[in-house]
Amino acid sequence: MLRHLRFTVLAAFFAGSAVLAEDAGDVTRGEAIFRQCASCHQVGAGAKNRIGPQLNGVFGRQAGSLDDFPYSEGLVRAGVDGITWDLETLDVYLENPKSLVSKTRMNFRGLADPQDRADVIAYLRSFSASPANIPEAMPTAQGTDHDIDPAILAIVGDPEYGAYLAGECTTCHQADGGADGIPSITQWPAEDFVVAMHAYKRKLRTHPVMQMMAGRLSDEEIAALAAYFKDLE
């Protein structure tokens, strides 16, 4: 296990928080734990960027460095400042994302149990061998698992109407993507946005405010919001 410190800036975090599990992680268990991550991240064959970046080849990758993913400024800066994803940095990040990158948009409470983290990291590492993408691996992401009518997903939203409707959202969700206490909803792929809103509307997702807000939005209105938020920087 890597225990030496490569970045002095991170020394404080490592000293204070990371308790690396002693045993190598369990990939099978890691796959199960990863389901919590899969609503935003895909990994495996054909994995694409969704709300979060795809995680194939994440080991050895500089933080915030995929060309085609709109990272938070905080994460890009972390990468430029020298964070590369490896066992240690992932362990700290997964324990509490905001402790490592305070302005990350990754709105995840973190995994408190060191063994859980080790297992997820072991699972992720199985998609990080060389070559980074392993074609024969099972597609595991659940992020787009849904039974939404394709006709609903095909609706092309009107971003101008979306901009108006978004006024209802930005009273709570910060338009600049900040995510303290309330998740960021900017720059989501439109499909993920539509799936999430319909899940609230059908009360599959549990938050009462969101069930109420989504509950009275029509399919067109949800599409309009998705069209607006996907490009909001």
Add this chain to the structure above:
Amino acid sequence: MKMNRRSFLGTASAAGASLAAPMAFAAGHGVPHVVVVGGGPGGATVARYIAKDSKGQIAVTLIEPTRAYYTCFFSNLYLGGFRDIGSLAHSYGNLAAEGINVVHDWAVDVDRDAKAVALAGGGSVPYDKLILSPGIDFVDGAVEGWNLSAQNAMPHAYKAGSQTELLRAQILAMPQGGTFAMVAPPNPFRCPPGPYERISMAAHLLKKENPTAKILIADPKESFSKQGLFEEGWNTHYAGMIERVGPDFGGANVSVDPDAMTISIDGDVNKVDVCNVIPAMKAGRIAQIAGVTEGNWAPVNAADMSSKMDADIYVLGDASHQGDMPKSGFSANSQAKVCANAVRGALTGSTVFPAKFSNTCWSLIDTNNGVKVGATYEATAEKIAKVDGFVSSTGESDALRKATYEESVGWYAGITADMFG
């Protein structure tokens, strides 16, 4: 995105960004002119949304006397020691940078025929559309023995800032075992859960600093917002500390003596150490001066928040009489967006989308113990009508209460960014 808007608006609004040029715009200069009175959640939001969405096609002037707006929302959390006072203050600098002509002055008169607003500092500002969001004033003589000149002895702290700081200082200066009294307001008033969140926060502070202190509430109302949740919280966290006298026991029959520091409830005189008097409320005075009030409030059309008395005047937030929405910052912000869309449509022909309103009010009962109530609303011919709603339940888990509190912190960041840029 902000940068783009800023550079886009830069030239069109160079004059508009100056703080001291109320006469820089005159109606008839080509672009239509919207004047907004009051820079709270109603006024700041409507000014910002009209300016940013009209992309220079509408000139916007915001008239607001204070240079730093202190939010009433979260001012109770300051009382309880969960925020510092500075965290409640917001400047209008970003609004000026976004192209809004911010004038720090009082509007003292509205000439509806000439369509111009007179300023206390002299001069007047012409408008094509006038939006009033002046918040509340207190009804004269509402609490016998109290008037504004007594607000230092018996603070209301219902307009945030120095009043809120004074109230906290007074609570901290109470003798051990002393009494904090509150005269609660009758309906309708700004922030229905506000007085009761305040009681919770005062109790939180006193439990730490002065655990034998007592809290006495004289309340003219039978019941109040989130009552079950508050009472459950008070019993659990502040057992034996809080006594509420409702109308059945004379809670509506109250007078105070600020010199003697006494409060009389149904003839029973109590000597108290702090007395927080929250009198009955009415629309901010400028609404009445403009002649758009009926009784204490300004009636509006639900579809666009236009005054029922004058099609070129709109009234937002606490000052308006609109129907089912509570008087809250969230509501004012929500109404502002509907109004901005309608005003833009009226002045530039942009698409007017259907009115949708919503509100959620969070309250903090104790550390990490948040509750909320909220609803969605639509415009009907008569009023803003409630569609659907929810409220936290008693007996919720600690984790849920903590998440609700954290959500409120997120909301505060969201709404203040939405108002002030």
